[in-house]
Amino acid sequence: MLLKTKRTFTILLATVLAVTVVGCSSTNNANNDSAGTNAKDPAWVEAKTTPFGAFPETVNYTVGQTATNFTLLDGSPYEGDNATNNVWTRYFKDKLNIQNSPKFEANDGTDYSQKVSMAIVSGEIPDLMVVPDYATLQQLYENDLIADLTDAYKNTASDRIKEIYDSYGGRVLENATFDGKLMAIPTTEISRGPGILWLRKDWMDKLGLEDPKSMQDIEHILTQFVEKDPGGNGAGKTVGLVVDNENVAGVSGGQYSLNNIFSLYGAYPKQWIDNGSGQAVYGSVQPEMKPALRKIADMYKKGLIDRQLAVRTGDDRKALLTSGKSGAFLDNWWGSWTVADSLKLNPDAKWVPYVAPQSEDGSVTMFTGNPSSSYLVVRKGFEHPELATKMISLQFDYQRYQEKDEKALKQFADYSSLTVGGYPITINVDYYDAFYRNVDIMKEALATGDPSKLVSNNDISAYNSYKKFLDDEKSGAKPDSNAWAGYESSITTANMVKESNIKEVSPVFFGSTRSMPLKWPTLSKMELEMYLKIITGDQTPDAFDQFVVSWNKTGGEVITKEVNEAITSK
Amino acid sequence: MSCLIPLVNLVAISFSDNAAASANIVSIFPVNPTFSSYEKLLSDTQFWRSFMISVERVFFGLIVNMGLMILTAYPLSKSSRQFRGQKVYMNLVIFAMLFSGGLIPTFMVVKELHLLDSIWALILPGAVPIGNVILLMNAFRAVPKSLEEAATIDGATQWRILVRIYLPVVMPTLATVMLFTIVAHWNDYFGALVYINKASNYPLQTYIQQLSVEVQNITDPQKLMELAKVSDKTLNAAKIVVSTLPLLIIYPFMQKYFVSGIVVGSVKE
Structure with missing residues (x-):
């Protein structure tokens, strides 16, 4: 029941969105306080054209954030941290001199999508936000509400970030490109591997x-x-x-x-x-x-x-x-x-x-799965569109690979061991084969006890917990079940997948497509019923032929045609 | 009695070991009993913050709702001879009960009034629950006319009649409506999901809903893995148990008003 209401609600929102978006596109007035006057200042120029250059003055930005449960930090030295003052926001402030201020917060998933729709409907989208689906991105682009990030990406995405996107062979960036312009920084969904x-x-x-x-x-x-x-x-x-x-x-x-x-x-x-x-x-x-x-x-x-x-x-x-x-x-x-x-x-x-x-x-x-399902967009008129790429570069390149400050790294490790996020932007930029990419180096490090070859900071902190798990196991102490789960997934299974003969179908x-919002729910329901009826023996497998016929009649044929049109028109 | 079993099960889970809870082997007695969930709950600052927000909401909500309900129901309970246009107002009220503005228009109104992110966004949009108004109106109508007539002869004004005569007489209905209002405010989670933008300002039920609802529409492997790591069934059960306590405590206090009406014996005909 609840699910149904929510779904109806989302559909409703989508409809209203299409109507209202047009009306509010004019309300986005850029407040250019510093951009114009300081455009020639070398410090500003550097900040705006390099991945890691800090801004001379604090740049404030509003953002649509996913909610973090900061109470998990109670009792730790980080007690009292919140959405605008935590390890990540302090790091961004420190390195780039930028400060977030959430326009809305919600749990990831359906709740967050609703807030995004609400923001668009009310005509006040935050400077930065992650939109959770392609259709919304498309609408934002068509109504001219988001900024072109082509130059920002060219100038302020670090080399490693570009390398990571390249590891998907263009599939990901293409998704966010409209008429040759990059309109969003897409998340990268790493390979989930085989079943x-x-x-x-x-x-x-x-x-x-x-x-x-x-x-x-x-x-x-x-x-x-x-x-x-x-x-x-x-x-x-x-x-x-x-x-x-x-x-x-x-x-x-x-x-x-x-x-x-x-x-x-x-x-x-x-x-x-x-x-x-x-x-x-x-x-x-x-x-x-x-x-x-x-x-x-x-x-x-x-x-x-x-x-x-x-x-x-x-x-x-x-x-x-x-x-x-x-x-x-x-x-x-x-x-x-x-x-x-x-x-x-x-x-x-x-x-x-x-x-x-x-x-x-x-x-x-x-x-393979959808390589990108959500998109980081910048509001049109926000004077620092490069913020998006700079933040991505800092979070997924600098912090992971280049940061050497032990004290800062310990804070991040503490956060992650308490399973607290806190980052203003919830997307992920990582190599396609991230989960088994470095498993050989890791295995070697664990065997020799020398972690110096590990490249990323995440790996180094993971190394310590794996090492402890192996030591516990050797000494006969009862290993922690979470340590076991971590080792078993990231080392044993990753290694096995790497050594197996896996074929990929993309x-x-x-x-x-156009007819999908109307017809897809019915088709999906038919499909679900088909699986359950045939598997549980309510119908014989021959009923599958009947399903194919009615699937095509109920709109499947039309949608297939539309999908093919959409592919050729790309 | 069997309707109590889910509740008992929840209490049992809240006192059980987390692994046992996720293995679904807890029935009506805790397995590997522990207080750890409640210890964690005590130190959960957001829980108590949300708890206080809910209390505040019930307090102000109750005042606003009861005040407006009484002031709407009393005139509507009069016949159209006493209150010209009563039919028109009545139809308006019923119309508003059957057709609402819809979620988005209401949201836009709330936003334009700059109520977003404030507790009034949770109270004002539903300030006059019409179902309750009609309940109260019918209670007023059931009061014998002679009472009002007698008071008028003694020189009482309409205000005095309402406060000194009608309200005490309809006390059982008033108590019922009050209970409905408290429960509705305490249990509503959806309003805050829509109107409150900061997670730290969520009332209690929204906070709990956020924890216990199955997260949907997430396909990113990294996020899915994070979710797989969290296993907090017992803590969530403890939160739900604590959140239902205030209502359980209120019921016995309301009980005495339900026992009998005072109308009995007020007039002789």
């Missing part, structure tokens, strides 16, 4: 099971888990593979999602993929889906998949794994965090990641 199968190793050892590779191996292990009850849950009470019911598959790096099984059959649900002849087609209605669905329905019938998947909530799914009712789930490389609590309840629990199921040639195919379209 990872997480299994209870202690159960496998108890039953004498081999590491899985093929689909048959996995089915064998699941059968043994369910039948032999290695966890002592009582006969017939062990649950099979834990699967999400809203996104059975089709979300890049999705939690509890069956992407790997679908891709084994060459199916890429919910992705717009190239059908080999340059045409974009929707993955969920391709014939490859049918054998995959048949396999999954068969597994469900045998009890190898959670029989109650249709009624579980996110909490329930996690609980199945934490409580030891189930010993298998498909997740991504940070899946260890999902089950970290199970180690607290049962010290013998041992989770191990596998890149599986592999096809006959030993490879796993993954589809979807060709992530945006929205």
